[in-house]
Amino acid sequence: MWLDQTVDLLRDGYVFTARARRERSSAAAAQRPRYAVTVRLLGRPATVVGGADGVRLFYDSTRMRREGAMPQAIARPLFGRGAVHGLDGEEHRTRKRMFVDALMDRERVDELLELADGLMVEALQEWRRRGGGVVYPTATEVYGRAVIRWAGIEVPPEVEARRADDLAVIVDGFATPVMPYVAAWRRRVVCDRWAAALVRETRSGRRAAPEGSVLARVAAQRGTDGELLDVHTAGVELLNVLRPTVAVARFAAFGAVALAEAPEWRRRLADEVAERGSAVGGPLATAFAHEVRRVYPFVPALAAVATRDTEFERCPIPAGRRVLLDVMATNHDPQEWPEPSTFEPERFLGTGAEWSAPFVPQGGGRPESGHRCPGELVAVGLLALTCARLAELDGRLVRGQDLGWSWGRIPALPRSGVVIAVDAQPSVG
Numbered sequence: 001m002w003l004d005q006t007v008d009l010l011r012d013g014y015v016f017t018a019r020a021r022r023e024r025s026s027a028a029a030a031q032r033p034r035y036a037v038t039v040r041l042l043g044r045p046a047t048v049v050g051g052a053d054g055v056r057l058f059y060d061s062t063r064m065r066r067e068g069a070m071p072q073a074i075a076r077p078l079f080g081r082g083a084v085h086g087l088d089g090e091e092h093r094t095r096k097r098m099f100v101d102a103l104m105d106r107e108r109v110d111e112l113l114e115l116a117d118g119l120m121v122e123a124l125q126e127w128r129r130r131g132g133g134v135v136y137p138t139a140t141e142v143y144g145r146a147v148i149r150w151a152g153i154e155v156p157p158e159v160e161a162r163r164a165d166d167l168a169v170i171v172d173g174f175a176t177p178v179m180p181y182v183a184a185w186r187r188r189v190v191c192d193r194w195a196a197a198l199v200r201e202t203r204s205g206r207r208a209a210p211e212g213s214v215l216a217r218v219a220a221q222r223g224t225d226g227e228l229l230d231v232h233t234a235g236v237e238l239l240n241v242l243r244p245t246v247a248v249a250r251f252a253a254f255g256a257v258a259l260a261e262a263p264e265w266r267r268r269l270a271d272e273v274a275e276r277g278s279a280v281g282g283p284l285a286t287a288f289a290h291e292v293r294r295v296y297p298f299v300p301a302l303a304a305v306a307t308r309d310t311e312f313e314r315c316p317i318p319a320g321r322r323v324l325l326d327v328m329a330t331n332h333d334p335q336e337w338p339e340p341s342t343f344e345p346e347r348f349l350g351t352g353a354e355w356s357a358p359f360v361p362q363g364g365g366r367p368e369s370g371h372r373c374p375g376e377l378v379a380v381g382l383l384a385l386t387c388a389r390l391a392e393l394d395g396r397l398v399r400g401q402d403l404g405w406s407w408g409r410i411p412a413l414p415r416s417g418v419v420i421a422v423d424a425q426p427s428v429g
């Protein structure tokens with residue numbers, strides 16, 4: 001068996017699978033599989049799949065499980081111990097229903113988006129006063145404050161800001177040795193304690209959580225045995241709503257870059273806000289957000305384990321083999337996406353492409369019945385309103401900043417955070 005490639009994965013990040021495919025399949029170029037390549041990670045072989053067929057295989061729960069798929073060294077700091085991400089079968093269905101009920105209710109999500117929009121307008125007014133600002137930290141704080149309040153967690157504003165920062169540090173460092181990873185773990189411990197205390201206080205009646213709020217739901221959540229989840233696990237799941245919402249700020253930074261590179265879309269989005277009198281839920285801004293999620297890097301790959309012998313592109317996958325879904329390559333598959341490198345939001349205008357098999361920025365299949373992300377309404381809504389407000393702001397990128405990112409650093413982010421200058425204008429909103 002060939003050498004372990006875990007170090008290559010840490011070094012190559014997003015381009016690891018592409019590089020592995022190129023190196024392994026050059027000998028058989030005529031018969032080159034589109035996705036299938038077997039790599040060796042953490043001492044075990046793993047087979048890469050992708051494209052629409054790969055997505056169908058990966059989300060076939062009769063052939064794949066999640067338990068043991070993600071290395072604990074990554075899953076623990078990012079998702080927390082006992083999180084929904086690693087569950088299977090009835091246990092997963094029971095836990096997942098809570099997320100789907102809380103996060104896929106359009107009316108409730110609209111309340112979150114309106115709250116976030118109000119905070120975003122305030123933040124951008126402050127930018128106007130100061131002559132500009134930086135997209136990533138601003139979006140981190142706005143999304144953090146909004147989701148904490150919407151989740152039914154009443155805490156002082158400085159705690160909202162601190163927790164938003166903690167959660168952003170977890171996302172930033174979970175896959176990057178050494179200092180970012182240590183920082184991520186430190187913040188994980190702090191956030192776990194905080195979230196467990198919120199659950200404990202809610203259960204004991206010392207804290208009021210509005211009915212139907214995320215906090216009320218996690219505090220009341222039961223396992224398949226009918227018992228309340230232990231406070232640690234309930235807290236972990238509370239954070240599994242807050243943390244990824246804050247992480248949408250990474251897409252916001254990329255969205256700001258995309259807007260700067262597409263002046264025509266900037267005009268269209270600004271006009272849409274003016275016509276609709278709202279930045280929430282605009283069809284053009286929503287299509288723009290989908291295209292940002294398709295084009296820019298966030299999740300590189302997902303992991304499962306085969307539960308029985310199967311195959312992909314004639315490559316045998318024995319039971320027990322780790323399987324990686326190549327998210328980045330699937331979102332850029334030239335057989336599925338014409339001119340995949342071109343930024344073109346029209347692909348998502350009234351086409352339903354956001355529900356097509358090869359669109360997997362937040363996983364594939366159905367959120368109700370599989371592991372697909374239940375937070376897409378939230379993520380797309382926040383990203384769309386942010387792009388719409390930035391379009392309306394009509395700022396410009398500050399020259400000389402480093403908008404590049406490292407393909408080796410997961411998750412990616414433009415290095416400058418995206419610095420925007422704004423001319424003094426009368427305030428709107």
Ligand code: HEM
Nearest residue numbers: 084085241244245247248299362363371372373375378379
């Ligand atoms: C930054 C934008 C986001 C990205 C890129 C993202 C991506 C993903 C991906 C790739 C998965 C795994 C899918 C799978 O394993 O098959 C996932 C799962 C999940 N996401 Fe998101 N997500 C985002 C935002 C959100 C938001 C805003 C929420 C909550 C408000 C959320 C909550 C979850 C939860 C609870 C799961 C676990 C689902 C399960 O295992 O059944 N995510 N997300």
